[in-house]
Amino acid sequence: MNSKKIIKESIKVLIIGSLLSSFGGMSLELIRTKLTLFLPLVIVLPALTDMVGDAGTIVVSKITTYLYLGKFKKKLLTKFILDLFLLLLKIFSISAIYVTFLALFIGYIKEGFSFNFMFLLKMLLIILITTFTIILIIFSVALVGSRYAFRRNIDPDDLLIPITTAIADLGSLITFSLLVYFIL
Amino acid sequence: MKLFSKKKLHEDAIEISLSEFISVTGGVIAGIFLLDLLQNIDLLFGLLILYPGLLEMNGNIYSSLAARLSNLLLLEKIKTKHDLKDFILKNIFAVFFLSLVVSLILGLIVYFFVYFVLHTNNLSLVYTAVLSSLFCTIIQFPLTIYTTMLVYKHKLDPENIMGPDITTISDIISVISIIIAIKVLI
Numbered sequence: 001m002n003s004k005k006i007i008k009e010s011i012k013v014l015i016i017g018s019l020l021s022s023f024g025g026m027s028l029e030l031i032r033t034k035l036t037l038f039l040p041l042v043i044v045l046p047a048l049t050d051m052v053g054d055a056g057t058i059v060v061s062k063i064t065t066y067l068y069l070g071k072f073k074k075k076l077l078t079k080f081i082l083d084l085f086l087l088l089l090k091i092f093s094i095s096a097i098y099v100t101f102l103a104l105f106i107g108y109i110k111e112g113f114s115f116n117f118m119f120l121l122k123m124l125l126i127i128l129i130t131t132f133t134i135i136l137i138i139f140s141v142a143l144v145g146s147r148y149a150f151r152r153n154i155d156p157d158d159l160l161i162p163i164t165t166a167i168a169d170l171g172s173l174i175t176f177s178l179l180v181y182f183i184l
Numbered sequence: 185m186k187l188f189s190k191k192k193l194h195e196d197a198i199e200i201s202l203s204e205f206i207s208v209t210g211g212v213i214a215g216i217f218l219l220d221l222l223q224n225i226d227l228l229f230g231l232l233i234l235y236p237g238l239l240e241m242n243g244n245i246y247s248s249l250a251a252r253l254s255n256l257l258l259l260e261k262i263k264t265k266h267d268l269k270d271f272i273l274k275n276i277f278a279v280f281f282l283s284l285v286v287s288l289i290l291g292l293i294v295y296f297f298v299y300f301v302l303h304t305n306n307l308s309l310v311y312t313a314v315l316s317s318l319f320c321t322i323i324q325f326p327l328t329i330y331t332t333m334l335v336y337k338h339k340l341d342p343e344n345i346m347g348p349d350i351t352t353i354s355d356i357i358s359v360i361s362i363i364i365a366i367k368v369l370i
């Protein structure tokens with residue numbers, strides 16, 4: 001593939017994707033003061049957006065394979081889909097808990113950020129609710145969208161991975177900011 | 185083994201957990217650098233709006249670059265040093281062009297948003313966006329090529345490994361590049 005083709009195929013997606021993420025960044029302005037006060041919230045941010053973005057990619061690629069094997073024709077919620085949802089919920093809940101404790105630990109070691117049990121609970125609640133909400137949205141979009149794309153002969157991977165990662169980025173930053181604004 | 189059996193689901197659980205562990209730990213490292221960025225937040229009003237866009241842009245550019253190289257390696261279309269040189273020459277212009285143009289557009293949009301909505305005139309946002317993308321490209325273009333080749337040489341599938349890892353590496357390098365750009369500008 002030559003340079004011209006790479007630029008032509010990528011530029012629109014890059015502009016839209018980065019603008020959507022920056023739109024999510026606008027919600028961070030809402031909690032600017034709280035971010036400067038509660039430093040572990042800053043440490044946890046890139047990991048949180050990474051985590052939900054990964055969830056989107058995994059869900060879409062798994063559902064796409066399932067569709068191509070013809071296992072997903074009539075019922076939307078099969079046993080495999082429910083098992084996959086529960087599995088991802090478990091893995092990402094554990095990741096959310098791990099990342100919260102790691103951020104608190106680093107905040108304490110690096111910046112001397114001291115916290116009480118109530119703050120730990122609130123931060124854990126914020127990260128867990130953000131993760132659950134976004135995974136639920138991504139799962140619903142992937143389930144409905146993949147069938148839509150498949151019926152129209154569009155590769156669900158190509159259509160849905162950029163959509164779900166954009167939802168993950170934008171959605172996680174907005175949900176996180178709103179929760180920090182109201183809970184902390 | 186069946187693709188949707190209990191055993192496969194169990195194997196998936198282990199693979200996803202391991203890759204997530206690496207990915208989120210890398211994310212936390214990016215967060216540590218983000219703390220340094222936060223110290224400049226009062227100097228650079230609008231930085232909180234700009235940085236997620238820059239991270240997303242760099243993640244997309246370098247995961248696509250790794251995917252293009254992985255495809256060619258797996259299809260055995262890159263066999264000699266000459267093939268690799270040809271790939272690099274075709275991609276280096278595209279990557280530099282995309283980084284600089286998209287970061288300029290993003291920087292300008294964020295600048296106008298901050299100017300009209302938050303009533304702050306801060307042209308440094310545009311300079312930071314472009315300069316940090318330039319630094320990021322200088323570091324990450326060779327790094328992406330090198331790591332993809334390294335993974336392939338060790339008989340591993342670069343498509344499975346490079347995808348999640350390159351976005352995490354990209355996050356860390358992007359935040360460091362923004363910090364360097366701010367230090368150069370201020």
